[in-house]
Amino acid sequence: MESTFRVRGLVGWLALVTVACGGHAATTREARTALDVGDPNEALRLLDERLEVDSPSEVPEDLDSSNVLYLLDRSMVLQELGKSKLSSHDLEVADKQLMVLDFSRGATDELGKYLFSDQSGPYRAPAYEKLLVNTMNMMNYLSRGDLEGARVEARRLSVLEQYFKNSGEAKDAFIGPGSYLAGFVFEKSGQPDEALRYYDEALQAGKFQSLSDPIRRLAAVSSYRTPRISALLADTAATDASSSASPALPADGTSVAGSPDFAEIVTIINYGRVPPKVAERIPIGLALTYASGALSPNDQARANRLAAQGLVTWVNYPRLGKPRGQWESPSAAIDGQWQPLDGALAVDREAKKAWDAVRGAVVASAITRTIARIVAGEVVRKSTNDGALGLLLSLGTQATLTALDTPDTRSWSMLPARIAIGRTRVRPGVHWVYTNVRGQRLKRKITLGPRQWIVIVDTVLR
């Protein structure tokens, strides 16, 4: 009987260590696997289980770092399932909580990162994740035709952009899709100046062929100009003059010119998944290479010395896994005619860039912790005059510290790898919209009146 308890205790301890070693990412592996096999309902059930709630409409009372990340993941699964209101709710709760977590992170958390565990302290989301919270929620509001809610998200995005620009964290690419959508929101809200300002920001981030026609229409009623907008207008005018073909034909082939009552269909396709972080043990030599420049000369020398003595051979650290679906080409057609899609953002590439920027520091902290464990063990051993008991206590100290050391694999792992946007003006009436995303084919019948618009959001996280 006693041995049974011992075995159970050992199994429990091993389970704890295994979870601790895998970190947050290990707790979402099953849900990600469910998405891989095209079962978002199962992924949703597993995330609800993690959040310890009975339904997707519930939010846990305790909104710690892990639960906020589960909420972010759940919001994307809900978007895939077409439950945009619930997705919005999760994103709004997580948005506020991310800010609180960010603001509450203090010096002791940074110290803990170097002494105990990479995962100590509240989660600090990288800039691209924070900006995508508002971008994704703008998609939710637009899919419901709710311009007022979308405008709030556009303004929140602007506040964050400004903050990141001031702090030097934001890169242009991050703001591409958000600014594109914010421009659309203000265009449809009848605020052409504001719309052009956002479209200009989107053009700063990347090439959006689908913006040429809207910018030209807006420029006819607004005097807002920037060098980029003026250049685009000049290019379009030159193309029109030299080409006999009619410009930007709507799906049914009718000319846009002189057709203010045309309706508009916007297709947003979110597909694939960003690379998750994965806990990994790497040889100390490789870790020292990664951390070169981020490690103090003293720690570098100490780590080399311990490695030479064979006391440190492996270092636990979080590695970036593989993205999914980034090479896929989604397609969209309206009434049988294929529509061009702009590649709005390669989220997986931004995730990799963000990771590469901090990898050295992360590995450096992992090496520092490893050294601290060895040193702590040595102190215990020497305090007991190098006896057998001291050796055991030393090993115990190191084992405890190792078990506590969890590589920080926290991230918003259910973000799509890529975002593509297409928009087409169509005659008022009935239209058929086809999309093909990662093998998932959808066919929708939509009816639009004069000047009406619809935003279709297809999210496939497989």
Place this chain on the structure above:
Amino acid sequence: MVLLVSCSCLIACGGPKAVRGEDVAGLDDQAMGTGLDRYDLQKLLHENMEALQRSAVIKRWQSENQPTLAVIPIRNDTSEHIESALESLASDIETALVNAGHVRIVSLERQGQIMEEVRKQYGDAFDPTTVARWGKQSGARYFVTGKVFSTDEMFEGERRVQYSLFMQVLDAETSDVLFQYKSTLTKAIVR
């Protein structure tokens, strides 16, 4: 026994529990975020209604023997999802005006077409001919409307949202602005 132990454990652990406003001193006064709560709404409403009471439009209403008035939903031009708070504010304005006895309130809630048009007009200023049509359709002689703006900034781990509520009284026939007042309020997350 098990229940007793469980309960004592829960109390000892200090987990979350539900409370009533009157059970905890100052619960309604404490800011929980940068959105607008009941305390903020009361403050904004109080300032605006006081200014309205002092305005010339009240004398005009008194001379017209309780003319009809409708409250158009307040436009949210902020960076916070305060739509439900603004709906509550519009209802509070209706209540305050009815209880003051100067006007008779016409509710727009059941006038689906007008409400739909109001929402579509959110992007720009109200068109005078449209306002006149709404007046005829709803039977309102005057409209109360408003919009809330915000200046939202983040800096070194702090966030500050400065709200400005503009309240207006419009003549339905002419779209003349008969009263306008701005009240301000700041919410923040500071260290």
